[in-house]
Amino acid sequence: MDIIRMEGITKGYPDHPVLNDLNLSIKKGECFTLLGPSGCGKTVLMRLIAGFETPDAGRIYIDDTPVADLADHIDVPTENRGLGVVFQDYAVWPHMTVFENIAYPLKIAKVPKDELKKRVMEMVDIVGMNGLDKRYPSELSGGQQQRVALARALVGKPSLMLLDEPLSNLDANLREEMRFEIKELQRKLGVTVLYVTHDQEIGLAISDRVAIMDANGNIQQIGTPWEIFEKPVNPFVFNFMGIANFIDVRRENGAFLVGNGNQQMPWPTLPEGDTNKWVAGFRPSDVNISRDGAGLRGIVRRANFLGATMDYLVEIDGTHLRTAIETHHAIAKDLVLKAGDQCSIEFTALHWFEAEQLKGVHEE
Amino acid sequence: MSAQIKQKSSFGVAQIILFLSIAILVIVVAFPVLLILFNAFWVEDHFDFANTISILKQPATYEALMNSIIIASMSTVGSTIVGTFFAWLVTRTDIPYHNFMKSMFLVPFMLPSFIGAIAWKMLLSPNAGLINKFFMENFGFDGPIFNIYSYYGISAVEIMYLFPFVFIQVCGALERMDPTLEESARISGAGLMTITRKITIPLVMPSILSGALLIMLYSMAHFGTVAVLGIERGIYNIPVLIYERIHQSGGSFDSIRLGAILATVLVISAAIIIWAQRKILSTGHYQIIGGKSFRPTQLKLRGLRIPMMLFCFAYIGFTIVLPTVIIFLVGGLSTYGLPFTPENLSLDNYKFILFDFDVTRDAIFNSVTLGFTAAVITMFAGVMISYVIVKMKVRGKGILEFLGMLPFSVPGSVIALGVILAWSGQFGINLYNTVWIILVAYIARYMAFSLKANSAALEQIHDSLVEAARACGATMWQSLKDIVLPLVKPGMLAAFFLIFLPSLRELTVSIMLYAPTTRTIGVAIYTLNEDGETVISCALAGIALIIIVLGQFVINHFSKKAGV
Numbered sequence: 001m002d003i004i005r006m007e008g009i010t011k012g013y014p015d016h017p018v019l020n021d022l023n024l025s026i027k028k029g030e031c032f033t034l035l036g037p038s039g040c041g042k043t044v045l046m047r048l049i050a051g052f053e054t055p056d057a058g059r060i061y062i063d064d065t066p067v068a069d070l071a072d073h074i075d076v077p078t079e080n081r082g083l084g085v086v087f088q089d090y091a092v093w094p095h096m097t098v099f100e101n102i103a104y105p106l107k108i109a110k111v112p113k114d115e116l117k118k119r120v121m122e123m124v125d126i127v128g129m130n131g132l133d134k135r136y137p138s139e140l141s142g143g144q145q146q147r148v149a150l151a152r153a154l155v156g157k158p159s160l161m162l163l164d165e166p167l168s169n170l171d172a173n174l175r176e177e178m179r180f181e182i183k184e185l186q187r188k189l190g191v192t193v194l195y196v197t198h199d200q201e202i203g204l205a206i207s208d209r210v211a212i213m214d215a216n217g218n219i220q221q222i223g224t225p226w227e228i229f230e231k232p233v234n235p236f237v238f239n240f241m242g243i244a245n246f247i248d249v250r251r252e253n254g255a256f257l258v259g260n261g262n263q264q265m266p267w268p269t270l271p272e273g274d275t276n277k278w279v280a281g282f283r284p285s286d287v288n289i290s291r292d293g294a295g296l297r298g299i300v301r302r303a304n305f306l307g308a309t310m311d312y313l314v315e316i317d318g319t320h321l322r323t324a325i326e327t328h329h330a331i332a333k334d335l336v337l338k339a340g341d342q343c344s345i346e347f348t349a350l351h352w353f354e355a356e357q358l359k360g361v362h363e364e
Numbered sequence: 365m366s367a368q369i370k371q372k373s374s375f376g377v378a379q380i381i382l383f384l385s386i387a388i389l390v391i392v393v394a395f396p397v398l399l400i401l402f403n404a405f406w407v408e409d410h411f412d413f414a415n416t417i418s419i420l421k422q423p424a425t426y427e428a429l430m431n432s433i434i435i436a437s438m439s440t441v442g443s444t445i446v447g448t449f450f451a452w453l454v455t456r457t458d459i460p461y462h463n464f465m466k467s468m469f470l471v472p473f474m475l476p477s478f479i480g481a482i483a484w485k486m487l488l489s490p491n492a493g494l495i496n497k498f499f500m501e502n503f504g505f506d507g508p509i510f511n512i513y514s515y516y517g518i519s520a521v522e523i524m525y526l527f528p529f530v531f532i533q534v535c536g537a538l539e540r541m542d543p544t545l546e547e548s549a550r551i552s553g554a555g556l557m558t559i560t561r562k563i564t565i566p567l568v569m570p571s572i573l574s575g576a577l578l579i580m581l582y583s584m585a586h587f588g589t590v591a592v593l594g595i596e597r598g599i600y601n602i603p604v605l606i607y608e609r610i611h612q613s614g615g616s617f618d619s620i621r622l623g624a625i626l627a628t629v630l631v632i633s634a635a636i637i638i639w640a641q642r643k644i645l646s647t648g649h650y651q652i653i654g655g656k657s658f659r660p661t662q663l664k665l666r667g668l669r670i671p672m673m674l675f676c677f678a679y680i681g682f683t684i685v686l687p688t689v690i691i692f693l694v695g696g697l698s699t700y701g702l703p704f705t706p707e708n709l710s711l712d713n714y715k716f717i718l719f720d721f722d723v724t725r726d727a728i729f730n731s732v733t734l735g736f737t738a739a740v741i742t743m744f745a746g747v748m749i750s751y752v753i754v755k756m757k758v759r760g761k762g763i764l765e766f767l768g769m770l771p772f773s774v775p776g777s778v779i780a781l782g783v784i785l786a787w788s789g790q791f792g793i794n795l796y797n798t799v800w801i802i803l804v805a806y807i808a809r810y811m812a813f814s815l816k817a818n819s820a821a822l823e824q825i826h827d828s829l830v831e832a833a834r835a836c837g838a839t840m841w842q843s844l845k846d847i848v849l850p851l852v853k854p855g856m857l858a859a860f861f862l863i864f865l866p867s868l869r870e871l872t873v874s875i876m877l878y879a880p881t882t883r884t885i886g887v888a889i890y891t892l893n894e895d896g897e898t899v900i901s902c903a904l905a906g907i908a909l910i911i912i913v914l915g916q917f918v919i920n921h922f923s924k925k926a927g928v
Contacts, residue, residue, distance in 0.1 A: 052834075
């Protein structure tokens with residue numbers, strides 16, 4: 001069953017359209033991540049669901065009840081949508097203690113004192129803030145403030161929690177720790193989570209499903225993290241999921257030739273379609289480099305020693321790709337190359353896209 | 365959860381707040397100002413610009429106009445030089461006690477300039493002035509060494525009380541200026557004079573000019589100093605002429621019309637000045653001065669260090685300590701003119717004005733209650749209006765933003781005339797000669813302070829704090845009550861004191877609006893002094909100074925606590 005259904009949502013600001021005729025459904029109980037580059041409109045989408053903004057057109061349903069529909073003059077205010085929201089800047093109230101912050105939703109709901117206290121202390125325990133409940137936010141670290149914000153969003157037992165880049169203000173270690181805690185909380189409390197972020201690692205790590213949004217506010221692909229990573233529908237999605245190489249491949253007389261040269265693409269499955277211009281997309285880790293083994297012949301144009309890995313930029317008949325090799329491996333196999341050295345390239349994984357699709361990807 | 369989802373009511377809270385805010389500003393500020401403009405050009409039943417011009421050409425009017433400009437120009441130039449020099453001295457040189465001096469140079473901000481004018485009148489009036497007399501008696505001077513009843517005298521007194529406007533702006537700019545800008549010039553081989561001329565001064569120029577324009581605006585419409593020192597020798601400026609004409613004729617039509625025309629001149633000048641100030645502040649120069657605090661390199665004064673320090677102390681002693689001491693001493697005399705010997709000095713006058721003299725007792729009561737009421741009302745109105753301007757997304761906000769600028773550009777004397785036109789019965793409500801008309805005028809006059817303090821506080825409250833409350837189930841009202849109000853409290857408190865304290869010494873507005881029973885402290889000091897009750901007037905001035913200084917301590921205490 002869908003907890004959120006958005007139909008034909010359009011939202012724009014003067015001289016700046018954000019979302020156009022967007023459709024999206026989120027299933028009850030899942031952890032759903034909306035992933036996109038900054039400025040793509042993902043935060044606007046979340047704010048529309050929360051009711052901080054109203055759509056210019058389209059309908060939003062929460063639990064099959066319309067909450068926003070301009071045509072029918074429906075605009076349920078935020079406080080009646082029954083959500084928990086966690087903001088990027090935590091939005092913990094500086095004039096209230098940790099306890100008061102977490103208790104606020106219950107106070108508004110007029111929960112009796114004893115029960116309020118019990119539930120708040122339960123939440124304090126769940127987010128690991130025992131003993132800190134009498135502190136003010138100014139006495140807490142960023143990570144602790146974010147825990148307070150999480151507890152506050154969860155204490156009212158909302159069926160849906162919205163998180164807008166909640167970890168982006170935390171340092172890398174804390175971010176990693178917190179993302180598993182959020183996932184753990186979601187499983188424990190059975191709440192539906194809509195997580196908005198530009199960080200694909202978090203998206204892949206905690207989500208049941210992921211939606212990839214492009215810079216123009218269009219959803220490019222929705223699927224499980226595996227599907228998104230392994231079967232990207234287009235170069236944008238592929239590129240967004242990590243550093244990607246794209247090399248030009250042209251079809252001439254049934255043969256697939258790399259760049260402007262005459263070497264055939266060493267890959268068993270070749271694309272089918274009318275167009276003659278293709279690109280092969282692959283990650284640096286999907287490349288095997290050798291001095292004179294089988295595969296495409298190329299020239300190392302730049303070699304960087306990055307400590308644990310060596311990073312090579314290789315040119316093959318006018319087209320470039322990047323590959324990385326572990327340094328100790330490179331030493332053992334005599335693969336410490338330098339600019340100007342000849343080399344051979346093979347692939348272990350590869351995706352075909354039409355060259356037409358590539359347009360715009362690198363401009364992001 | 366379906367049960368929780370309710371339809372939004374069609375009742376638009378936002379629209380109501382917007383409407384209320386616009387209504388307050390229209391009634392309190394816009395309407396009176398419009399009436400002034402209307403009266404300036406409307407004769408009998410038609411617009412008559414020729415008539416307006418002919419009134420402006422009358423010798424008395426024309427002269428008042430020129431006097432306003434002359435005095436304002438002299439005061440502006442003088443204050444700018446004094447303010448910039450001292451600002452540079454305390455921020456950029458190794459002068460001793462610079463923190464103490466910095467706070468002393470800000471003291472004139474607190475002191476009402478007309479009380480200063482009264483003090484200087486006693487010190488430097490041509491015949492009776494204590495300093496003049498001292499020189500004539502002891503050094504054989506034939507005449508006074510300085511006549512305070514002159515353009516120079518008036519400007520000098522205004523400079524003493526207005527230079528902090530420039531001082532504070534320039535200090536801020538010099539302290540925030542990135543020292544690497546000067547250091548890189550130094551590395552390029554520029555000498556100190558070249559650096560000062562080519563780098564430092566151009567960078568702080570916007571602050572200097574913006575402070576200077578504030579002084580210009582203030583001085584053109586300033587009543588107190590000119591009224592105390594100018595009337596004797598027939599030196600009138602615009603507000604003094606408006607007051608004299610309306611006062612003498614008991615509010616005749618002609619005097620009101622003349623007032624309206626002169627007030628229009630003030631409004632237009634103010635609009636030009638505010639426009640120029642905004643223009644200057646928005647130039648690129650200003651951005652080089654960042655928000656970060658740096659430790660600027662200090663110039664070593666070497667041999668000049670001690671002389672400069674002595675000069676500063678002499679200035680502080682002469683312009684701040686001396687007049688204040690004189691006020692308290694004269695306030696202690698049994699009869700004005702007696703020498704300051706122990707047997708002539710007592711606290712009797714102070715006791716008299718506090719407990720026995722009904723005029724001064726009423727005045728203190730009026731000022732305190734008026735100031736308190738105006739401060740409370742303006743504080744709440746200001747927080748509401750600022751909230752709409754800073755935080756709300758609602759159609760029609762543009763009108764409010766425009767109206768919100770009005771209080772900043774309407775001088776006090778204009779407001780006084782405006783409320784006379786608006787609330788003297790022509791529109792069904794007659795508040796003239798009551799304390800209420802002064803209250804309305806105070807609210808209009810101090811709205812700008814409240815808007816400024818509250819907007820600043822509201823801008824620091826991130827939108828997500830309110831949104832988080834809404835997401836927790838709070839209605840708009842609940843989120844205002846639980847989140848916005850507690851967080852904006854320091855701003856509101858600041859607004860309260862920013863209004864309450866100046867209103868205790870207010871003169872420009874109250875002098876136009878007072879009735880025998882509705883004198884304020886400022887009016888009582890001024891009129892008692894005019895009536896020759898010098899010692900009583902000084903005693904009251906002394907009490908006023910004590911109240912103001914105590915109040916300032918309270919402000920400093922609160923603002924330190926609130927971190928404003």
